[in-house]
Amino acid sequence: MSEQEPSDDIYLDHAATTPCDPRVFNAMRPYFSERFGNPSSIYRLGQEARAAIDTARAQASRVLGCDPAEIIWTSGATEADNLAIKGVLAAAMTRFAHPHLITIGIEHHAVLHAAEHMRLLGAEVTLVPVGPDGIVRVADIIAAVRPETVMVSVMLANNECGAIQPVAEIARAMRNRGVLVHTDAVQATGSLPINVNDLGVDLLVASAHKCYGPKGAGLLYARSGIAMDVVMDGGGQESGRRGGTENVPGIVGCGMAIEQAELLRERYVRHCSEMRDALLSEILTRLPDVELNGPPLGPLRLPNNLNISIPGVQGETIVLAMDLEGVAISAGSACTTGRTEPSHVLLAMGMSDERARSSIRMTVGRGTTRPMVTAVAERLARCVVRVRELGG
Numbered sequence: 001m002s003e004q005e006p007s008d009d010i011y012l013d014h015a016a017t018t019p020c021d022p023r024v025f026n027a028m029r030p031y032f033s034e035r036f037g038n039p040s041s042i043y044r045l046g047q048e049a050r051a052a053i054d055t056a057r058a059q060a061s062r063v064l065g066c067d068p069a070e071i072i073w074t075s076g077a078t079e080a081d082n083l084a085i086k087g088v089l090a091a092a093m094t095r096f097a098h099p100h101l102i103t104i105g106i107e108h109h110a111v112l113h114a115a116e117h118m119r120l121l122g123a124e125v126t127l128v129p130v131g132p133d134g135i136v137r138v139a140d141i142i143a144a145v146r147p148e149t150v151m152v153s154v155m156l157a158n159n160e161c162g163a164i165q166p167v168a169e170i171a172r173a174m175r176n177r178g179v180l181v182h183t184d185a186v187q188a189t190g191s192l193p194i195n196v197n198d199l200g201v202d203l204l205v206a207s208a209h210k211c212y213g214p215k216g217a218g219l220l221y222a223r224s225g226i227a228m229d230v231v232m233d234g235g236g237q238e239s240g241r242r243g244g245t246e247n248v249p250g251i252v253g254c255g256m257a258i259e260q261a262e263l264l265r266e267r268y269v270r271h272c273s274e275m276r277d278a279l280l281s282e283i284l285t286r287l288p289d290v291e292l293n294g295p296p297l298g299p300l301r302l303p304n305n306l307n308i309s310i311p312g313v314q315g316e317t318i319v320l321a322m323d324l325e326g327v328a329i330s331a332g333s334a335c336t337t338g339r340t341e342p343s344h345v346l347l348a349m350g351m352s353d354e355r356a357r358s359s360i361r362m363t364v365g366r367g368t369t370r371p372m373v374t375a376v377a378e379r380l381a382r383c384v385v386r387v388r389e390l391g392g
């Protein structure tokens with residue numbers, strides 16, 4: 001885990017994206033230049049690219065514990081979530097006039113907006129509430145099942161509050177009910193096991209840039225035999241399930257990043273929890289009134305995630321003040337069309353508007369060091385004092 005002087009800029013937004021691992025980048029590089037062939041071409045240059053895709057497929061399938069043919073490469077998790085939800089519900093429309101999807105209000109918009117799209121086309125969608133800790137109760141999912149329920153979509157871990165969902169339990173409960181289970185494992189990759197058989201899921205999504213791979217590459221695991229319509233029609237790539245010339249360097253990077261993330265997982269979890277726990281404790285020493293959002297630090301929370309509310313200040317103001325201090329973090333609110341909207345995740349957890357607006361998220365990573373943690377806590381305390389003096 002690399003060293004970085006605390007006087008340098010400090011990046012604590014690893015849930016937004018991660019730097020590309022140099023080993024991953026080096027593996028990708030030839031596929032931009034000398035090995036630039038189209039994998040559909042039958043001559044050697046094309047077949048070299050095809051072989052690289054197959055290698056990446058084997059790497060990812062070993063981590064997922066699936067057949068390589070069950071992996072569909074996509075342009076990232078957004079596309080993979082869209083394919084899972086739209087593809088499965090559209091295919092189910094031959095069986096049901098109004099196929100039913102169960103999901104939770106704290107999903108990423110890639111899931112929520114795809115679900116809404118399908119609702120407008122005739123599907124029915126139930127949003128099961130989560131508790132104040134951001135975790136859904138399995139009994140509430142079971143209670144939402146109807147005869148027309150086709151799929152449950154519950155993320156393995158949440159990107160904002162770090163809550164880990166009981167996906168394996170949900171999958172066990174759905175198996176004899178004939179309901180498919182889809183999980184967005186984007187934030188869990190490298191932190192939790194993502195073996196699809198141990199989880200018991202039928203569809204799983206991962207994204208390379210959240211685990212030290214490149215942006216614009218991800219995958220959908222779809223258990224063999226699942227009825228799923230094609231969303232991206234085209235030249236029949238990915239066995240006809242996703243058209244479009246493959247992003248060969250991205251796929252090479254995705255396979256390798258997922259493999260590396262799994263190899264490093266235990267060490268990464270230990271390192272991140274240590275840094276994250278120290279960060280909270282250093283912050284609490286300086287700012288005793290901050291409140292932790294999401295599950296307590298421990299097994300129900302991603303090891304790299306810290307989400308806190310700081311009474312009396314706006315999260316976005318702190319993000320900008322911290323940027324001036326050289327620290328990159330994110331807020332539990334986002335500016336859309338000129339207005340600051342509190343996070344849908346924190347609101348769905350039952351948080352007040354005010355507390356959601358005063359939240360910030362800090363996510364540590366492989367390169368986070370103990371001196372950085374102290375520097376961030378010091379700079380945060382300085383920013384909060386300054387912002388409070390200016391009236392929040």
Ligand SMILES: Cc1ncc(COP(=O)(O)O)c(C=O)c1O
Pocket residue numbers: 015016075076077078079081108110155157158159184186187207208216217218
């Ligand atoms: C949980 C979750 N799902 C999906 C996505 C979208 O991933 P991508 O950037 O690969 O489209 C993200 C990215 O923030 C995420 O955190």
